[in-house]
Amino acid sequence: MNYEIPETMKAWVLGDPGVLTLEEKPVPQPKKSEVLVKIDAVAICATDLEIIENGPPAMIQGGLPFNKGFTPGHEYMGTVVKLGDGVDEYKVGDRVAVEIHAGCSSCERCREGMYTSCLNYGKNYEGNDKGHRANGFTTDGGFAEYAINNVNTLCHVGDNVTDEEATLIVTAGTAMYGLDTLGGLIAGQSVVVTGPGPIGLMAVAVAKALGANPVILTGTRDNRLELGKKLGADYTVNVRNQEVVKAVKEITNGEGVHYVMECSGAPNAVNEAANMVKRGGRICLAAFPSKPVEVDVAALVRNNISLFGIRGEGRSAVHRAASLISEKRFDASLIHTHTFGFGDLLTALKYSKERIDDAIKVVVKIPG
């Protein structure tokens, strides 16, 4: 199969904070171990909104990403249309989903599989080039017709998975990485997921698919909690109507759970999680409050509780999550709520930001 690749492409470019414009850019060329992906669909993530408005965690040329010709967007899928030198893992025409971080592949953390915590983050510019890639963060991302991906950041997608579903693989991968970090022994163990946003809902689905029992989802919105049930939650707790720690204790015969995946970022979330896990339990933080908060450290110490933070989707978790989705262990498409055309990206961002029409995952399709 051969694809006609134009010299230039349409790409959304970040100017001043909050300002994206559709521009013409050269189509990038894949180097060794890289491929050119023609993007078919890209989902919007809360982190995109953060980057577009405030900058970090995006970092371009050692600083803020504004007015540097940078294209954000990181949850995309598409078709391989050109191979760089030495690539035999993928063929032209292959459908692929992506993960975000290639890292630098030479630092201590990258070598350990913790490439989302690369020690050379953002170092990919003249005078400071360690070859770091995190598409949509430190290198150009998916709000464009084409993007470059290292082969390490791709996974095959079967025809039984829709474009929209495939954009959600990276989200499921983040949930999977959280469960890995908690210890990985999930079957038959109890999990509370706090916060039914996209990562929380995927954490419910992945935990259930791995055999966790019971899976308890907590949140404030009944419709989101209902969705959590469809994705595998055995119990839901609306924290507006119920005292959440008490409810979790009741469900678990007074013992508490093995694990908490904290996906809410609520100010008191760590303290509540510490009271929901049984002694020796583990808490993974996949979200954070906007300001520093008070934590009852004594409760953590006295009860031998371990607290982990995760960033993104390390240790090839995306590959395992992709497998659960293609094996139809859960229906990721349930969290996809809206689709827009490529020219309507600004409207799509608004839907995502303001949760218009109860938007969860908003996907932009790129024709051609």
Ligand SMILES: [Zn+2]
């Ligand atoms: Zn994201």
Ligand SMILES: [Zn+2]
């Ligand atoms: Zn690295």
